[in-house]
Amino acid sequence: MPRVTPLHSRVGPLCQGSRWEEWSGFLTATMYELDHLHEYNAIRTGCGLFDVSPLLKYDIRGRDAVTLMNRVIVRDAKKCRIGQVLYTTWCDDDGKVIDDGTVSRLADDHFRLTAAVPALHWLQHNAIGLEATVEDVSEQIAAVSIQGPTSRDLLAKLTNADLPNLRFFHCTQADVAGADAWISRTGYTGDLGYEVFVEPQNAVKLWDAMMELGDSYQMRPAGTVALDLARVEAGLLLIDADFISAAQTMFDVQKTSPYDLGLAWMVDLEKDFFIGQRALREEKEKGSRWLTVGLELDVTVMEKFYAEWGMPLHLPDRTWAEAVPVFADAAQTKHIGRGTSGTWSPVLKKYVVIARLRPEHAKPGNKIFIEEVIEAVSYSVPATVVKMPFFDPPRKKAWGAEAK
């Protein structure tokens, strides 16, 4: 039986259809209303409020904290200034991705890592010989995420932090709704947004303060279905959808490297030793098996396929996450990869898919075909390779004068 988060007294009654799922052992709302679209739209027009307390959080402290971080993540932790946040992956010895998450530098000798897959043992194991402690603080810190264009204005009403000058992927300690908090300008929506971390006993106070202002900023509590739609638009990968943790599968074929996932930009081969470095160096030289890119489907062709059955075009109104075959040709003779998650994007008015393809077919502009099964018959829908993120509004990163 999953447990409930510190916000359950609030999110529980709001979840109209009791549509819960489990996240790291806790109940989390998939949607609060009976349909996710209003929540989704709030994220893009007003803002959405998420209870993200189940996020796994680890505090790494000590003189060698930076050395430990550098040993485990593929990015250079030394370059992470205090108050900066890095999005990163960590890999096994073979350079295969175990998980992705954020690393925040809260002090010179203090990092906080967020994760989806439990990492305490692994972090502690790698700390052997270092003057660094690792502590699982997942249940000592509750968190809400407020995401969308009005998030800054709403949050500004509750905090003394200088929000316009808090840059994308930076964090700051501040008072929020009378509680001591960390505000991190991060999220999983590709929009303007913040994650606010507080002690569990202050979580309800924070939530209530935000809800109180909600109507003036068109905020809605939002669940994971709306979030999943937004994250695909933002081109953000999801574990167990777009990749499988190397720690959670026995089969090499199911493992992926950061290069496979289109995350080459984050792999710093020049920095100090990190786990998987050797394998990744080799892979860089030899070339990767895959490349993760975006696809835009041609729905006019899809519409014709549906019309063959006397049906109108059917578009997914939420994200699907399964392996869908991709081919170089309409006849489906040359298999070149898979779609890993996809959805109709209401904000883009496009059918977008995150896909992992053979690199030679993954150039932007390349035309390929993705399978669509209609009435148990396989069709080839033409699609174009595009760069991700699909949706990238300027407000996501705007700061200083631009943020007023």
Added chain:
Amino acid sequence: MTQTYDAIVVGGGHNGLTCAAYLARAGRKVLVLERRHVIGGAAVTEEIHPGYKFTVCSYVVSLLRPEVIRELELAKHGLQIHPLDHVFVPKEDGDHLISYPDPAKARDELKRHSPRDAEMMPRFTEMMYKMAYAVKPILGYVPPNPNSLSLRDLRTLRAFGKHLNGLGKQTFHELTKIMTMSVDDFLAEYFESDIVRSMMGLSGIIGTMLGVKSPGTAYVLLHHFMGELDGAFTAWGAQKGGTGGVSEAIASAARSHGAEIRVEAPVSQIIVRNGTAVGVALENGDEIYARTIVSGCDPKVTFRKLVEEKELPPELVTAIDKFKYRGSSGKVNLALDAAPIFPGMPDPSLIKGSIDICPSVDYIEQAYDDAKYDGFSKRPCMEVEIPTTIDPTMAPPGKHVVSIFVQYASYNMPEYGDRDQQREAFGNAVIDTLSEFSPNLKDLILHKQVLTPWDMEDKIGLTEGNIFQGELTLDQLFCFRPAIGWADYRTPIRNYFQCGSGTHPGGGITAGPGRLAAREILGEEF
């Protein structure tokens, strides 16, 4: 002044802009001339009160053709439509009916009024979907000319005949009924509860000077079922920033293809030489020349104001003069200090949806009776939306704008004095009536904008204030829109075309006429 263009579009309504965007996309050098200081026509957002943006006329979107969204990449240019929540219909006895998108919730709510209707609703909706699906392809056809069927006309008819054949008998029978019956008679065949019939009946009379019991209104209901949102049939939504945002997105697409858009540029006349349009004369005396001239204005302006009678065959003149406008709708927009409270609402978040004032079938019919002899409904029917409950860009935080679409108001209301007095009296009737359902409304009003049909003609250029550039009755649709023989976007004047909602597929924010007209102008190139 002597600069020439490939095409000039007269009128920067959303259809004129759509036509311009397609022409520009095909490489044409295009100029749009809009009379007002803003583009958009009836799809326009204006900051009427400082800090408060009003979706001045139209307020919800559903009929916008998906192919236009795709081909002009409107999302990239700012199109962002939010599905609307619920419809809340308060009754006069304090009870209410709520239409929920969730089927189980909707059924429970309907059951309170009639268990039979609760069961009937999904069947009715399915039947309406089927009919909408049946009729929808027409929206994408250029209407044939029954006087002289060309090869293409025959092809169109054959394709459509084939499509209709595939529908099955029952849908076909229902289709015949919906084309001819009154909306209330049609609904009464399915539903017993008065409030259910009045809630849906309201969609049958929008924009027409007809009552729920007048034959022909059932079709208007179907017209409202023809839209879609992200592939979801018949869903209605609100554009971010009001419907002016749709026009702005189309304009941005047009500009990205090189079109030039000028505001405050009223056209006084189309310059015609030897039966061929060669340019336009502006009210300020400027003349601009182009190979093609397109009018996005309504049929009266297109044929009777912008060109001289002698250029047109008498049958067409007669047909255009007979074309019915009879504006019947008004609009009241309010800036409010806080959210209005509806005591009858079981859940305050219902203000995020539509609030429909149509408490009974007789109420709607009475509203019609009041207005039909030149006047307005003493207690009008209304569709109320509060866009600020979902879109923060339209008013300061905590403040609201309210869009009230009102049925019925006549073009002439001599009983109430001069135009200013008429507007005042009409606005008061609307606010008084709405206050019956929301007692704190009046205390919150910071500013009000009232539009009678006459104001819509005066402001937006809609003849007699008809919101659709001409009534959407069967005798004015498809190959009859605007006149038989001239429904293919052409005119008797060579190189002079029409693209407003006075042409097929008609009114509403559809962009259909603009696209089809561009297709005709461009011929094979499309």
